[in-house]
Amino acid sequence: MALGKNYDAQDCSLARALEVIGERWTLLVVRDAMYGVRRFGDFLAHLDIPRAVLSQRLATLVEAGVLDKRRYQDAPPREEYVLTPVGHELWLPVLALAEWGERHLSGTGPRRVFHHLTCGSRIDGAARCAACGVQVPIGETEVRPGPGLKGIRNDPVSVALRTPHRMLHPIP
Amino acid sequence: MALGKNYDAQDCSLARALEVIGERWTLLVVRDAMYGVRRFGDFLAHLDIPRAVLSQRLATLVEAGVLDKRRYQDAPPREEYVLTPVGHELWLPVLALAEWGERHLSGTGPRRVFHHLTCGSRIDGAARCAACGVQVPIGETEVRPGPGLKGIRNDPVSVALRTPHRMLHPIP
DNA sequence: TACCATAGTTCAATGAACGAACTGAGGGAG
DNA sequence: CTCCCTCAGTTCGTTCATTGAACTATGGTA
Numbered sequence: 004m005a006l007g008k009n010y011d012a013q014d015c016s017l018a019r020a021l022e023v024i025g026e027r028w029t030l031l032v033v034r035d036a037m038y039g040v041r042r043f044g045d046f047l048a049h050l051d052i053p054r055a056v057l058s059q060r061l062a063t064l065v066e067a068g069v070l071d072k073r074r075y076q077d078a079p080p081r082e083e084y085v086l087t088p089v090g091h092e093l094w095l096p097v098l099a100l101a102e103w104g105e106r107h108l109s110g111t112g113p114r115r116v117f118h119h120l121t122c123g124s125r126i127d128g129a130a131r132c133a134a135c136g137v138q139v140p141i142g143e144t145e146v147r148p149g150p151g152l153k154g155i156r157n158d159p160v161s162v163a164l165r166t167p168h169r170m171l172h173p174i175p
Numbered sequence: 176m177a178l179g180k181n182y183d184a185q186d187c188s189l190a191r192a193l194e195v196i197g198e199r200w201t202l203l204v205v206r207d208a209m210y211g212v213r214r215f216g217d218f219l220a221h222l223d224i225p226r227a228v229l230s231q232r233l234a235t236l237v238e239a240g241v242l243d244k245r246r247y248q249d250a251p252p253r254e255e256y257v258l259t260p261v262g263h264e265l266w267l268p269v270l271a272l273a274e275w276g277e278r279h280l281s282g283t284g285p286r287r288v289f290h291h292l293t294c295g296s297r298i299d300g301a302a303r304c305a306a307c308g309v310q311v312p313i314g315e316t317e318v319r320p321g322p323g324l325k326g327i328r329n330d331p332v333s334v335a336l337r338t339p340h341r342m343l344h345p346i347p
Numbered sequence: 348t349a350c351c352a353t354a355g356t357t358c359a360a361t362g363a364a365c366g367a368a369c370t371g372a373g374g375g376a377g
Numbered sequence: 378c379t380c381c382c383t384c385a386g387t388t389c390g391t392t393c394a395t396t397g398a399a400c401t402a403t404g405g406t407a
Contacts, residue, residue: 013203013222014286014324014325014326014327014328015203015206015273015286015287016273016274016276016277016280016281016285016286016287017202017203017206017269017272017273017276018203018276019276019280019281020272020273020275020276020280021202021203021272021276022280023276023280024272025197025199025202026199026394027197027198027394027395028395030189030193030197031185031187031189031190031193034187034189042353042354043353043354043355044352044353044354047354050185053395053396053397054354054355054356054397055355055356055357055395055396055397056394056395056396057355058354058355058356067280068279078403078404078405079352079353079354079403079404079405080354080403080404081353081354082354089279092275092278092279093275095271095275095300095301096268096271096272096275097189099267099268099271100189100192100193100196100268100272101187101188101189101192102188103192103264103265103267103268104188104189104190104191104192104193104195105188106264107240107261107264108188108191108192108194108195108239109188109191113188114186114187114188115187115188128267129267129301129302129303129310130301131301138301152186153186154186155186156186198363199363199364200364214384214385215384215385215386216383216384216385219385224365225364225365225366226366226385226386226387227364227365227366227386227387227388228363228364228365229386230385230386230387250373250374251372251373251374251383251384251385252372252373252385253384253385254385
């Protein structure tokens with residue numbers, strides 16, 4: 004838990020949101036789930052996160068209703084983690100935060116750019132399409148590598164994201 | 176630092192943003208600064224945060240260019256912390272996250288509602304004014320207590336926020 | 348039978364957060 | 378001049394979380 008006993012005392016919706024997604028690693032797990040990462044091992048390889056922490060974070064997100072844990076294979080039994088509609092709605096805050104980081108902390112230009120699938124135009128930090136003017140949901144969004152991307156990593160997820168990819172669609 | 180050595184390895188603007196504002200308490204400090212909190216003691220009383228942690232977080236935010244530390248009185252010497260323009264741009268992610276928390280984690284209805292100062296209409300989770308249709312910057316926003324606010328706390332900041340208040344204007 | 352893959356759990360060592368006490372600079376009252 | 382107060386921190390021992398490596402469990406494949 005992010006703020007322990009202060010949860011009630013704060014009486015603030017931001018504090019309650021941070022209880023769920025404010026812990027170390029959690030928002031990066033959500034980001035990966037938005038890209039389409041679903042399996043334990045793929046999160047692990049892409050994030051370089053300790054296994055115990057990943058396990059605990061996935062459980063917290065499932066409990067909070069952000070992720071759904073479901074069996075995708077019976078023999079041997081295997082589970083995958085998929086974003087729920089509640090998780091989809093984290094798209095705007097995640098995008099807004101990433102855009103802020105892009106603008107103020109990135110020297111080399113954008114690492115990833117997001118486009119509206121149906122028209123191809125870029126979307127801004129408020130998820131608005133430059134051409135259509137509508138708020139684009141994550142399901143109609145495509146990620147493309149940007150000029151600032153270094154592409155050092157060679158795990159399956161990083162490799163898949165070196166080409167355009169539809170958000171939420173399974174990776175790899 | 177939020178992710179230690181993984182900062183470079185991640186090659187992701189969200190990860191870089193989280194290096195700055197992803198640590199425990201940090202985003203709540205930023206939220207308070209957006210309300211207009213400026214003095215060490217006011218952050219302390221409103222957040223119930225250990226003094227050492229607050230001190231460290233304020234220093235990190237100043238170093239990152241989110242807050243500006245400046246003298247507001249010479250005898251005795253006193254400093255205050257004020258959001259920079261870079262800090263103002265965290266408004267969209269902070270609001271989006273708070274709205275998400277409001278929608279999905281709050282049983283009692285909104286605790287705070289945000290209005291466009293110049294027209295009085297509510298703004299949504301993407302900081303867009305319902306009437307004007309424009310993206311409202313934090314400086315033209317007013318916070319008002321919502322029906323879900325419990326109002327248990329009695330520190331100066333909590334008391335001031337029980338009536339409408341213009342964002343960024345000094346509290347208390 | 349031996350080996351491999353996936354998805355975890357366990358555990359010792361390290362690091363961060365917590366809360367209480369302390370420091371220091373400077374009023375203001377008596 | 379002395380005592381007490383405020384504000385803005387720092388210091389420090391205890392507690393809690395994170396880390397990385399090793400281990401467990403289930404079942405498939407050679």
